[in-house]
Amino acid sequence: MSAGKALPADAAPVILWFRRDLRLHDNHALAAAASSGRPVVPLFILEDGNDDAMPYGAAQAWWLHRSLERLTARLEAIGSRLILRRGGAADTVFSVADETGADAVFWNRRHDACGIEIDSALKAGLRARGIDAQSFAGQLLHDPTRLKTKTGGSYKVFTPFWRALQQGGEPDTPIDAPSSVRSPERFPASDRLDDWSLLPTKPDWASRFGEVWTPGEEGAQARLSVFVADRIGDYDRTRDFPAIDGTSQLSPHLAFGEISPAVLWHAARLDEGSRWTEGLVTFRKELAWRDFSYHLLYHHRKLDSENIDRRFDAFEWRRDDERFAAWTRGMTGYPIVDAGMRQLWKHGYMHNRVRMITASFLIKDLLIDWRRGEQWFRDTLLDADPASNAASWQWVAGCGADAAPFFRIFNPVLQGEKFDPDGSYVKAFVPELAEMPAKYVHRPFEAPAPVLRQAGIALGTDYPQPLVDHRAARDRAMEVFARIRGGH
Numbered sequence: 374m375s376a377g378k379a380l381p382a383d384a385a386p387v388i389l390w391f392r393r394d395l396r397l398h399d400n401h402a403l404a405a406a407a408s409s410g411r412p413v414v415p416l417f418i419l420e421d422g423n424d425d426a427m428p429y430g431a432a433q434a435w436w437l438h439r440s441l442e443r444l445t446a447r448l449e450a451i452g453s454r455l456i457l458r459r460g461g462a463a464d465t466v467f468s469v470a471d472e473t474g475a476d477a478v479f480w481n482r483r484h485d486a487c488g489i490e491i492d493s494a495l496k497a498g499l500r501a502r503g504i505d506a507q508s509f510a511g512q513l514l515h516d517p518t519r520l521k522t523k524t525g526g527s528y529k530v531f532t533p534f535w536r537a538l539q540q541g542g543e544p545d546t547p548i549d550a551p552s553s554v555r556s557p558e559r560f561p562a563s564d565r566l567d568d569w570s571l572l573p574t575k576p577d578w579a580s581r582f583g584e585v586w587t588p589g590e591e592g593a594q595a596r597l598s599v600f601v602a603d604r605i606g607d608y609d610r611t612r613d614f615p616a617i618d619g620t621s622q623l624s625p626h627l628a629f630g631e632i633s634p635a636v637l638w639h640a641a642r643l644d645e646g647s648r649w650t651e652g653l654v655t656f657r658k659e660l661a662w663r664d665f666s667y668h669l670l671y672h673h674r675k676l677d678s679e680n681i682d683r684r685f686d687a688f689e690w691r692r693d694d695e696r697f698a699a700w701t702r703g704m705t706g707y708p709i710v711d712a713g714m715r716q717l718w719k720h721g722y723m724h725n726r727v728r729m730i731t732a733s734f735l736i737k738d739l740l741i742d743w744r745r746g747e748q749w750f751r752d753t754l755l756d757a758d759p760a761s762n763a764a765s766w767q768w769v770a771g772c773g774a775d776a777a778p779f780f781r782i783f784n785p786v787l788q789g790e791k792f793d794p795d796g797s798y799v800k801a802f803v804p805e806l807a808e809m810p811a812k813y814v815h816r817p818f819e820a821p822a823p824v825l826r827q828a829g830i831a832l833g834t835d836y837p838q839p840l841v842d843h844r845a846a847r848d849r850a851m852e853v854f855a856r857i858r859g860g861h
């Protein structure tokens with residue numbers, strides 16, 4: 374029996390367990406805890422001790438530190454406090470319940486495989502101890518089990534999923550942050566955030582992140598306001614051009630739950646006769662891709678390690694560590710690929726179009742297993758997400774649900790010329806090519822010697838020769854693919 378049973382029922386605190394929902398607004402678990410009128414103990418657990426449970430790559434650890442600072446300040450502004458603990462989720466919740474006499478634990482559900490497992494085990498454990506356990510929705514537009522095909526199955530193709538999502542009713546209207554939360558007489562002890570060593574030190578490779586990002590829910594709200602005011606109307610036309618700030622760049626905020634997808638859905642409101650309709654609908658559709666990825670993850674718990682199309686189990690991947698390293702460093706000799714990989718390293722982010730190009734290059738030009746790329750992205754993306762990352766990598770590889778067919782192989786030169794026609798995206802991240810004329814900026818290896826000289830480039834010295842010849846690599850990929858094509 375928990376210590377909470379010794380206290381009068383109305384005085385026993387509620388533990389509010391923060392997870393990937395580091396926000397006060399549109400937070401259903403928080404709203405329920407606050408409106409219960411009982412003292413609330415806000416708790417964040419850095420889950421470790423088990424690789425699967427540690428859901429943060431190195432880049433996200435930086436974000437987490439900054440986001441927890443903001444959450445702490447936000448809670449203090451409404452008279453509360455954030456308790457930080459490190460350890461296994463269940464053990465930590467049990468011990469905080471014992472220390473505080475809490476007889477209820479509220480949280481918002483996580484929908485990744487590990488989160489689901491932890492949730493169910495914890496719920497059972499708490500109830501067995503007589504502690505009320507309540508979990509709430511809010512990470513997605515709809516819980517992943519809500520949308521079902523006519524035969525009650527799961528969706529494998531996006532378009533019918535999107536149709537069902539649109540017909541499934543609007544996500545709940547977002548709720549406000551509580552203006553106050555009752556505190557217990559005494560808060561339990563908390564770790565010091567600095568002692569968690571989440572920020573890199575030597576070298577401080579995250580030093581440029583702060584130029585682009587403001588973690589925390591105020592940062593998310595500010596980005597949303599700019600996006601809705603200036604960009605959403607043109608979103609359908611600009612979202613594919615990496616040199617244009619055409620997308621919301623809200624993905625890291627979403628990954629940490631600093632803003633809810635319901636808030637974004639409702640912000641992209643369709644006013645009747647709006648001339649921005651295409652932009653708004655396209656934006657909502659992208660949010661639906663995020664839900665679709667979680668739907669897939671829910672039905673394929675090993676989405677990051679097992680091909681959905683099992684024919685790909687026999688695919689002959691190459692273990693080419695040198696070329697993999699060149700790809701990670703943005704030294705492939707294909708400027709659009711290199712710009713993307715360097716944007717990732719510098720800002721912990723990469724534009725969606727370029728993610729597709731860099732992923733295709735790794736998988737199809739270098740024949741390196743998509744899972745190595747997925748892991749690299751997981752460690753370096755600030756928005757790394759267990760569902761969207763794995764589903765997107767499988768999608769590019771051609772082994773996923775509703776995937777691009779394997780034989781659709783991006784030509785990195787043509788993609789660059791189409792989506793970055795004057796090379797400004799490339800030049801922003803590959804400064805060696807700053808003086809290259811637009812005609813050759815995506816194909817420096819074809820530039821005549823005087824052009825290279827004028828641009829101050831000695832290929833192979835200042836900027837790499839291409840790692841592979843794209844045409845030959847394409848033929849080789851098709852041969853390897855042909856060997857698994859017929860299999861089931």
Ligand code: FAD
Pocket residue numbers: 612620621622623624625627628659660661662663664666723724725726728729732750754756757758759761762763765766769
């Ligand atoms: P916007 O264009 O403004 O879109 C709004 C939101 O919709 C995004 O923040 C995101 O939550 C969602 N969204 C948009 N496109 C997609 C998509 N294709 N799939 C799922 N959700 C989408 N997205 C992640 O959030 N985390 C990842 O780890 C991730 N890994 C990816 C890996 C690869 C290889 C590829 C091709 C795509 C990946 N994406 C991932 C999807 C997409 O690239 C990003 O969501 C998007 O670039 C984020 O920028 P934004 O917020 O400006 O997006």
